[in-house]
Amino acid sequence: MPNNSTEKEWDVVVIGGGAAGFFSAISVAEHSPRPLKIAILERSSQVLGKVKISGGGRCNVTHDCLDPKKLTAHYPRGQKSLIGPFHHFGTTDTINWFNERGVELKTEPDGRIFPITDSSQTIINCLTSSADELGIKVLMKAGVKSIQTASKGFQLSLDNEQELLARNVILATGGTRLAAGAKLAEGLGNELLPPVPSLFTFTIDHPLLKNLEGLSVKEAHVKIIGSKHENTGPLLITHWGVSGPGVLKLSALAARELAECDYTFTLCINWCPNLDLSNILDLKRQEWGKRQIMTRSPIAAMPKRLWERVCELVGIPAEKTWSQLSKKEEASLHQIIHNAELPVTGKSLNKDEFVTCGGVKLKDVNMKTLESKHCPNLYFAGEVLDIDGVTGGFNFQNAWTTGFLAGRAIAEKA
Ligand SMILES: Cc1cc2nc3c(=O)[nH]c(=O)nc-3n(C[C@H](O)[C@H](O)[C@H](O)COP(=O)(O)OP(=O)(O)OC[C@H]3O[C@@H](n4cnc5c(N)ncnc54)[C@H](O)[C@@H]3O)c2cc1C
Known part of the structure; x- marks a missing residue:
């Protein structure tokens, strides 16, 4: 004692x-x-x-x-x-x-x-x-x-x-x-x-993430625009932004730079870094031609609710079918899935x-x-x-x- x-x-x-x-x-x-x-x-x-x-x-x-x-x-x-x-x-x-x-x-x-x-x-x-x-x-x-x-x-x-x-x-x-x-x-x-501080989560208020707290992807690529810092790993959507091991590691790598910019920066998320999206969309056009685009995520690694949100932001109406997917919509899907640029406005300490x-x-x-x-x-x-x-x-x-x-x-x- x-x-x-x-x-x-x-x-x-x-x-x-x-x-x-x-x-x-x-x-x-x-x-x-x-x-x-x-x-x-x-x-x-x-x-x-x-x-x-x-x-x-x-x-x-x-x-x-x-x-x-x-x-x-x-x-x-x-x-x-x-x-x-x-x-x-x-x-x-x-x-x-x-x-x-x-x-x-x-x-x-x-x-x-x-x-x-x-x-x-x-x-x-x-x-x-x-x-x-x-x-x-x-x-x-x-x-x-x-x-x-x-x-x-x-x-x-x-x-x-x-x-x-x-x-x-x-x-x-x-x-x-x-x-x-x-x-x-x-x-x-x-x-x-x-x-x-090191090991913190990012505060993001953006329609892409709204009300999706609890959803996670196993392997997202996250990058801080304008810096050399990037990382690939699990990402979790939270009430206030994003967290998960991939984000925490990025916060650690960039801890000093992020303090210098007072935690205000642009985060680029690639939700499915190793995916040939063009190929998948072509396949689904053929396989699921008459099905509605929004009803099922064509990407195994992307949760359905996140896929729905991406479609909403692209402006794809709920009734639109795979055979009706336009080239412009396809380009926007690429942009949000591989290159979503989200403004970060602060940090929260990770409680764990x-x-x-x-x-x-x-x-x-x-x-x-x-x-x-x-x-x-x-x-x-x-x-x-x-x-x-x-x-x-x-x-x-x-x-x-x-x-x-x-x-x-x-x-x-x-
Ligand atoms: C919520 C949380 C969870 C964590 N979980 C993990 C985990 O699971 N795995 C992992 O690897 N890391 C984890 N960490 C990090 C890990 O806890 C720390 O890196 C580790 O405890 C550091 O040990 P330390 O002995 O150097 O410092 P501390 O554990 O901070 O101990 C320092 C001690 O010194 C005392 N002290 C300070 N100043 C004085 C003084 N002037 N005189 C006398 N005493 C003083 C303090 O009161 C404190 O008790 C976690 C951190 C937190 C905050």
Whole structure:
């Protein structure tokens, strides 16, 4: 159980009781050749709060992508820098780590990996009991206000006015949208890239999407007009616009550019990117000549209600038959199905998962040890770094990998 007694001097203080904080503290204790005094300081009254709500309460721990190079492709920020770290602690290591501590994991068809219990509490129990068994002290309501270098490491001032000394500090304060973690890192000479949200959905008010919420297509191609950013993947129509893994990935790829244009841009959707539409329309003219065009979608991948809406926008009357389809109407169908340009007027955070783009610049961090190049004995782990992944378990994988390596580096020094 977390212990709230406060002692003054520590070998290692981990600031932040999230996924990266726990993993790094456990890693120090497990790798150290001698017992070290380790504390996790958590500002709030609950540790692992994000793990609890992650993956809709199921915690998408990692992803079934075993090759380190392929894995890095899922990180719009951090890609190249993560190749080395993933060779040392990748997704297989995560799976083994949890298995060895009694947590069984399962892989879903889309590659996401969850505890077999479908409960994030399983992961929380594993991390808190591992920390407890290793004698790691967890102090809650122990927010760190400021940090300074001292003769034997660091002096930390807490929100509750306590002062602590630490030989080594791991900063695992999460996304830097909250100024607190950013201020601590900057105060010790580290440069930060400004934080902007990643993994969000697009707000679109357009007749093509009106009242179609809940409809999805498995493989739409989405592109931001006037930029290099594009992606292919599942798309979901929502009450306010579009979402789904394909859109979330695009938001991650373009996170910084979209913040710069205040989330006002034109999105081009190709609803059926790999389709020879001309061929299908010709076929249907022959096969379904006397049938009404609107009554059935000729495209397997396009839901009927979306097909009806496309026909309405083209101006095809309900009674019109396939043999009456004009060349002009055919051209308009092409335009809306392959090239629908929709104005985006804002964003909404995706309730299932969101992260921060930005954080501690990776060029200032030794990616083998996660130690600051500017401030010896200061380490980073998790989302405080300028690393973020797309949805699917990649953000926790970053927390596990960087936490593991930071912890091991401190232990090896000891
Ligand atoms: C709703 C939601 C669902 C998600 N689901 C998934 C998922 O299923 N799979 C996945 O891979 N990713 C998921 N993510 C992303 C993932 O949760 C984060 O990337 C991950 O939690 C980052 O871990 P962290 O330890 O770096 O930061 P955090 O989990 O944010 O932990 C940081 C901790 O530090 C504390 N703290 C901050 N400042 C201080 C301070 N000054 N002093 C003391 N303590 C401080 C905070 O209170 C917090 O507890 C989800 C995110 C959200 C928001």
